[in-house]
Amino acid sequence: MNHMNQIILNMENSITPKAIPVIVPLAYQAMLNLQEKINQANAVLIKAGRGTSKRDEDGIPLWQRYSLSVPEAAKYFGIGETRLYQIVSEHPGADFILEIGSHVKIKRVLFERFLDAASCV
Structure with missing residues (x-):
């Protein structure tokens, strides 16, 4: 028989998932906290009239x-x-x-x- 056209798949049948490094959840949490702080700062700037880039035709905010x-x-x-x-x-x-x-x-x-x-x- 010719085995050239066959694909062999090896699958791991492990019930327990592999461990996630401790740093990954911490990094995601740090990114979420940073994004929340950026959103809060942008809201304050926009409310104060400083966060928008809208300018008139002369470029004066x-x-x-x-x-x-x-x-x-x-x-x-x-x-x-x-x-x-x-x-x-x-x-x-x-x-x-x-x-x-x-x-x-x-x-x-x-x-x-x-x-x-x-x-x-």
């Missing part, structure tokens, strides 16, 4: 701009757009308002001071 549009200010300050428009209409001529034609922008630092002095918004 929100937290460095002189003025913000109402949608940008809503995102930056965590206040709804509708409420921001109400604040602008309730405070005509306020120093934190910048009118450019028919557009309204909010001066970021001056509005921060306004919010610091406010007890409710």
Whole structure:
């Protein structure tokens, strides 16, 4: 008989599994802990407005701009757009308002001071 076309398989019939080195579970746990810390740090950065890479066409991030549009200010300050428009209409001529034609922008630092002095918004 020609044995050239036969494949011989040797299988181990051991019921007990081979031992896993002690370092493997420790390494997996260390990687999970590190990933959790990275996720927590990213959440804090994003909440503070520093973790996103979104920039406008000039490359200036929100937290460095002189003025913000109402949608940008809503995102930056965590206040709804509708409420921001109400604040602008309730405070005509306020120093934190910048009118450019028919557009309204909010001066970021001056509005921060306004919010610091406010007890409710």
